Amino acid sequence: MTKEKLFQIISENTGVEINEITEESHLYDELGIDSLELEKIVAEAEAIFDTVYDRRGYSAVVTVGELYQSLTAIR
Numbered sequence: 001m002t003k004e005k006l007f008q009i010i011s012e013n014t015g016v017e018i019n020e021i022t023e024e025s026h027l028y029d030e031l032g033i034d035s036l037e038l039e040k041i042v043a044e045a046e047a048i049f050d051t052v053y054d055r056r057g058y059s060a061v062v063t064v065g066e067l068y069q070s071l072t073a074i075r
Contacts, residue, residue, distance in 0.1 A: 001049040006068050009048070013041050023065030031064075045071055 003023065011018040016031055027033045033041070042053045053071055061067050 001045065001051070001068070001072055003068055005048070006045060006064065006071070009041055009044050010064065013037055013044070021064060023063065023068065025064045026062055027064065027067065028062065042067075042071070 007018050007021045010016065010021055010031065010033075014031055014033060014037065021031070025031055027038065039055075042055070045051070046053055049071070051071060061070055
């Protein structure tokens, strides 16, 4: 999984321009992602990158970079 691909998935699901998304972007406050949208983003990332995300970690993930690290740590 590349960061750019995750940025693209987030952009497609939120409507936020991809060039406005950074590793430091806050999923909830800055990008306006709610728990349902996060579930869709994670499910899409899992399908594309053939990985499984431990959803118990949602509360610890607040930035795009943290989400990326969580998704790639389990590959």
